[in-house]
Amino acid sequence: MIDSPRDADAPRTGRRYGLVVLLFVALGGALSFALARTRWWLPPGASTQAAEIDRLFTTTLIVTGIVFVLVHIFLAVLIWQGGRRTAPAAYWHDNRTLELTYTLAPAAILVTLIAMGAVVWARVHAAPPPDALVVEVRAEQFGWVFRYPGADGQFGRTDATRFLTRDNPLGIDPTDPAGRDDIVARELHLIAGRPVHIRLSAKDVLHSFFVPQFRVKQDAVPGMVQSVVFEPTRAGTYEIACAELCGVGHYIMRGKVVVETRGAFETWLAAQQPFAP
Amino acid sequence: MTVTHEAHPGHRQSFLTRYIFSQDHKIIGLQYLFTSLFMAVVGGFLAMLIRMQLGFPTAKFYWAQWLFPGGFANNQIKPDFYLAVVTMHGTIMIFFVLTTALSGGFGNFLIPLQIGARDMAFPFMNMLSYWLYPPAIVVLLLSFFVSGGAPNAGWTSYPPLSALPNAAPGSGLGQTLWLISLAILIVAFLFGSLNYITTILQLRARGMSLLRMPLTIWGLLFTAILMLLSFPVLFAAAIMLLFDRLGGTSFFVPAGLVVGNTVIQHAGGSPLLWQHLFWFLGHPEVYVLILPPMGIVSEVLATHARKPIFGYPFMVGSMAAISFLSFVVWGHHMFVSGMHPLVGMAFMTTTLAIAIPSAVKTFNWLATLWRARIRFTTAMMFAIGFISLFVTGGLTGIFLGSPAIDIYVHDTYFVVAHFHFVMASAALFGIFAGTYHWFPKMFGRFMNERLGKWHFWLTFIGIYLTFFPMHFAGIAGMMRRIFSTGLYAHLQGLAWVNIFISLAAFMLGAAQLLFIWNLFASLVRGQRAPANPWGATTLEWQTSSPPPHGNFPGALPEVHRWPYDYSVPGAPEDFIPQTVPVTAVPAPVHGGSGEGPPGGKGQ
Numbered sequence: 001m002i003d004s005p006r007d008a009d010a011p012r013t014g015r016r017y018g019l020v021v022l023l024f025v026a027l028g029g030a031l032s033f034a035l036a037r038t039r040w041w042l043p044p045g046a047s048t049q050a051a052e053i054d055r056l057f058t059t060t061l062i063v064t065g066i067v068f069v070l071v072h073i074f075l076a077v078l079i080w081q082g083g084r085r086t087a088p089a090a091y092w093h094d095n096r097t098l099e100l101t102y103t104l105a106p107a108a109i110l111v112t113l114i115a116m117g118a119v120v121w122a123r124v125h126a127a128p129p130p131d132a133l134v135v136e137v138r139a140e141q142f143g144w145v146f147r148y149p150g151a152d153g154q155f156g157r158t159d160a161t162r163f164l165t166r167d168n169p170l171g172i173d174p175t176d177p178a179g180r181d182d183i184v185a186r187e188l189h190l191i192a193g194r195p196v197h198i199r200l201s202a203k204d205v206l207h208s209f210f211v212p213q214f215r216v217k218q219d220a221v222p223g224m225v226q227s228v229v230f231e232p233t234r235a236g237t238y239e240i241a242c243a244e245l246c247g248v249g250h251y252i253m254r255g256k257v258v259v260e261t262r263g264a265f266e267t268w269l270a271a272q273q274p275f276a277p
Numbered sequence: 278m279t280v281t282h283e284a285h286p287g288h289r290q291s292f293l294t295r296y297i298f299s300q301d302h303k304i305i306g307l308q309y310l311f312t313s314l315f316m317a318v319v320g321g322f323l324a325m326l327i328r329m330q331l332g333f334p335t336a337k338f339y340w341a342q343w344l345f346p347g348g349f350a351n352n353q354i355k356p357d358f359y360l361a362v363v364t365m366h367g368t369i370m371i372f373f374v375l376t377t378a379l380s381g382g383f384g385n386f387l388i389p390l391q392i393g394a395r396d397m398a399f400p401f402m403n404m405l406s407y408w409l410y411p412p413a414i415v416v417l418l419l420s421f422f423v424s425g426g427a428p429n430a431g432w433t434s435y436p437p438l439s440a441l442p443n444a445a446p447g448s449g450l451g452q453t454l455w456l457i458s459l460a461i462l463i464v465a466f467l468f469g470s471l472n473y474i475t476t477i478l479q480l481r482a483r484g485m486s487l488l489r490m491p492l493t494i495w496g497l498l499f500t501a502i503l504m505l506l507s508f509p510v511l512f513a514a515a516i517m518l519l520f521d522r523l524g525g526t527s528f529f530v531p532a533g534l535v536v537g538n539t540v541i542q543h544a545g546g547s548p549l550l551w552q553h554l555f556w557f558l559g560h561p562e563v564y565v566l567i568l569p570p571m572g573i574v575s576e577v578l579a580t581h582a583r584k585p586i587f588g589y590p591f592m593v594g595s596m597a598a599i600s601f602l603s604f605v606v607w608g609h610h611m612f613v614s615g616m617h618p619l620v621g622m623a624f625m626t627t628t629l630a631i632a633i634p635s636a637v638k639t640f641n642w643l644a645t646l647w648r649a650r651i652r653f654t655t656a657m658m659f660a661i662g663f664i665s666l667f668v669t670g671g672l673t674g675i676f677l678g679s680p681a682i683d684i685y686v687h688d689t690y691f692v693v694a695h696f697h698f699v700m701a702s703a704a705l706f707g708i709f710a711g712t713y714h715w716f717p718k719m720f721g722r723f724m725n726e727r728l729g730k731w732h733f734w735l736t737f738i739g740i741y742l743t744f745f746p747m748h749f750a751g752i753a754g755m756m757r758r759i760f761s762t763g764l765y766a767h768l769q770g771l772a773w774v775n776i777f778i779s780l781a782a783f784m785l786g787a788a789q790l791l792f793i794w795n796l797f798a799s800l801v802r803g804q805r806a807p808a809n810p811w812g813a814t815t816l817e818w819q820t821s822s823p824p825p826h827g828n829f830p831g832a833l834p835e836v837h838r839w840p841y842d843y844s845v846p847g848a849p850e851d852f853i854p855q856t857v858p859v860t861a862v863p864a865p866v867h868g869g870s871g872e873g874p875p876g877g878k879g880q
Contacts, residue, residue, distance in 0.1 A: 008649060010652060010653050013658075013730075014651060014653060014774065017658065019660070019736070020734075020737070020856070021665060024738065024741065025669075025677070025741060027312050027443060028741075029669070029741075030747065031744065032746070032749075036748075036749040036752070039763055039770060040749040040750065040752065040753045040770060041749075041753060041756060041766045042685070042752055042753070042754075043753070043754055051307060052681070053681055053682060054682055055682065055687055056679065056682055057682050057685070059677070060675060060676055060679065061676075064672040064673070064675055064676075066409065067668075067672060068668065068669065070670055071639070071643070071668050072668070074633065074643060075646075075661070075665060076647070078643060078646040078647060079646070079651065079661060080652065081400065081648075082582060082648075082651030083651050083653060085648070085650045085651070086650075087437065087650070088583070088647075088650060088844045088846075088851055089582060089584040089648060089649045089650040089841075089843065089844040089851070090467075090647075091582065091584075091585065091646035091845055091846055092584070092585075092587075092647075092648065093584070093585035093586065093587050093588065093645075093841065094587075094588060094589075095588075096384075098644070099591050099637065099641070100789075102636065102637065102640040102780075103636075103637050105580060105632060106632060106633055106636040106637075107633050110504070110629045110630070110632055110633065113629065113675065113679060114625060114626055114629050114679075117680065117681050117682070118622055118623060118625065119681035120681035121618065121621065121622060121625070121679075121680045121681045122618075122622070124681060124710075125618035139442075141536070152748065154472065159533070160424055160533060160534075161527035161533050161534045161535060161540045164535055164538075171535075178859050181757040187329070192577075194369075199342055203534070203535055204437065204441075204444065204534055204535060204536045204537075204550060205437045205438040205444050205536070206435055206437070206438065206443070208613065209686060210688075210754075210756070212685075212767050213767075215684060215686055216684070217613050217684050217685065217688070218613050218615075219613055219614045219615050221548055221549060221614070221615040222437055222531050222532025222533075222534055222548055223532065223533070223534075223547065223548065224531075224544075224549075224615055226615050232376065239765055239766055239767065239769075241754075241765055242756075243687070243688040243689070243756050243757075244688060245360070245430065245431045245438065245757075245758045246433075247429075247444055247445040248356050248357045248360065248439060248445055248446060248759070249356070250356075250360070250758065250759065251356065251660045251759045251760040251761050251764065252764060253828035254764055255766065261374075264310040272308065
């Protein structure tokens with residue numbers, strides 16, 4: 001039998017190891033979350049779904065946090081005691097009741113979390129309300145283009161492979177009358193308190209529309225149009241980040257969202273140049 | 278095979294057939310382990326480059342520019358090279374280090390020894406399996422030196438970025454080489470997994486019924502099944518992507534794309550198809566990396582706690598449940614990718630269901646430690662550390678499995694933190710526990726325990742310091758694979774977090790040099806080890822260290838009891854090897870030790 005570590009060393013190592021698990025992992029883990037909350041945390045939410053997602057996040061954090069701390073305390077105690085034991089280990093390896101308990105208890109907790117998560121998920125993906133502001137967002141290497149339907153409420157046809165020019169970054173078909181009053185912008189303007197229905201597409205590769213404060217993230221997939229529905233609640237200026245790797249300029253693919261009052265929005269919209277005035 | 282193996286007339290081994298083109302599973306296992314170690318050094322070095330950039334984005338690294346003249350400009354890493362480094366780090370660590378070390382290394386070394394066989398069922402195919410691995414490495418690393426450089430579409434290689442050569446610098450020849458390399462490696466994995474399954478099912482020693490197999494073998498068996506069923510899907514996807522890139526097909530590229538100012542001629546494909554095919558492999562792959570460590574850790578815990586593993590049937594059952602469920606959860610990687618939301622709901626349910634067998638395993642390990650008499654060997658300390666890392670990583674998985682929360686944390690550092698705990702660090706701890714535990718069997722010498730302890734403490738603490746704060750970066754919204762956080766307002770506060778993580782990562786990286794030193798130094802001048810230094814019960818410890826060609830001198834062992842008869846009351850020693858007949862030392866309680874189906878295939 002190997003003489004290192006000698007059984008005599010076991011109590012010391014067990015104490016040290018148990019303390020590290022207890023203080024460094026369990027306590028340190030919990031405290032670092034408390035510290036992080038003050039400085040490196042979810043940016044303040046600015047949409048109705050942000051509130052719901054944050055609540056779910058917090059609930060999950062509390063549940064998993066309790067499990068994390070308890071399991072590590074238990075582990076620390078086991079290590080501490082297992083190192084000091086001089087009697088032979090227990091010959092004990094089956095207890096159906098115990099095993100069923102710790103199969104069913106996590107199952108019950110998970111079913112609860114699944115149910116809560118399903119409710120929020122379903123609400124986030126509900127059909128857009130009829131009064132939602134409809135905006136088209138197109139992602140490209142490495143920026144964002146936005147289109148509003150203009151006075152007629154209709155988007156004109158687009159075909160990037162035929163009509164794309166520097167003045168027509170979306171490739172709107174000039175022969176389609178519905179497209180003549182479309183407004184193409186380089187900033188996204190939204191109205192505080194009014195739901196928005198974003199129709200998201202990509203010109204070249206995968207991108208991901210991510211506005212941290214809205215708790216909104218959706219991949220833009222070439223060849224598909226994704227619906228993103230949310231309601232901004234707080235006026236202000238926010239950033240759009242690209243969350244999907246899209247090439248060398250991935251890290252500079254930044255966009256701007258301005259959430260404002262209806263009046264300010266109308267003023268901004270009126271100042272924009274329609275596609276074919 | 279079988280009994281007469283050693284007595285082959287004319288079975289002479291030259292240096293070349295013994296150590297290079299060997300068909301002996303033990304040598305092949307070691308070849309896999311040492312080659313994986315080489316790749317781990319490469320992959321770990323790339324990780325340090327990533328942390329240099331994220332922690333110290335304005336610092337100048339003269340030596341790095343000298344080393345990578347193409348990847349650095351003005352002594353700072355270039356964004357395209359950064360993405361190539363990220364891509365290669367992920368690819369190397371997952372496919373070329375963890376999979377190869379666990380399945381190729383430990384799988385090869387342990388399976389015949391633990392089930393009491395002379396060798397693998399197909400030794401020649403086994404040799405081919407290893408010898409496909411170095412060419413795959415060469416092809417992969419070549420991509421650093423071709424025009425456009427290494428691929429930079431991430432280890433997931435999502436098209437269209439990876440399908441269109443003009444979409445990014447590394448999407449040229451580098452990406453093609455990546456696909457070819459992976460295809461070669463997959464063939465190696467398939468040879469291996471066929472071998473493992475056949476060997477385990479057909480070559481068990483007399484008396485080795487399925488429910489008397491050590492949990493390591495169970496872990497490796499389920500892993501082999503996962504590999505056999507999931508890797509061909511990635512193989513097909515890789516070939517399809519090669520066709521898209523080189524043959525003008527359009528599996529993954531839809532119509533109407535314009536890259537730069539060039540109209541793409543493809544029409545009719547779907548980028549989501551790749552994601553489905555990729556994650557159909559990609560998710561089981563996570564368990565390919567974690568099931569063998571689960572087995573190894575169970576083994577090490579029982580041996581060094583001097584206690585039977587708790588709940589053996591539940592342990593096997595939960596591995597089976599995890600393996601099955603791992604095939605129906607891939608969609609949780611695609612919650613925000615454009616899949617239908619109702620499908621997301623289904624994947625949420627299956628994903629969170631997989632937490633139940635995982636919890637069962639964790640509690641069973643804890644119960645194994647209860648009233649144990651723990652010997653704090655380095656192997657044992659890594660095995661206990663595994664439990665901690667697995668719990669921490671597993672709990673954050675619940676956030677990602679819930680699609681509503683995933684909307685926010687998807688593709689942020691929260692994900693990076695999660696999988697570095699649960700499949701990178703935990704898998705690595707399984708490898709370390711296994712290495713310290715079986716090193717005496719592999720080489721007949723001990724590794725240095727003192728260095729081993731240092732290695733353990735620095736690694737355990739280093740992992741927590743490195744990966745735990747990544748959760749906070751993710752919660753603050755830091756995107757994954759982002760080259761620099763400088764531009765975004767919501768990431769401005771993260772500079773210090775990233776410096777902290779980088780410093781911890783450098784310490785973690787340096788600590789691994791201790792391990793490498795210990796490994797090679799112990800090979801040469803480690804203390805000599807007897808056949809069964811830990812007082813273990815399984816078959817590999819009942820033969821000499823290292824075992825001879827053919828594993829067991831004389832007749833093959835016969836198995837009479839389950840593998841975990843530790844501290845049986847009334848027994849003269851605190852362990853009873855599997856080969857000891859029940860009549861010799863009665864086993865008082867457990868069905869697995871006395872009665873039970875007389876099993877095994879025999880010879």
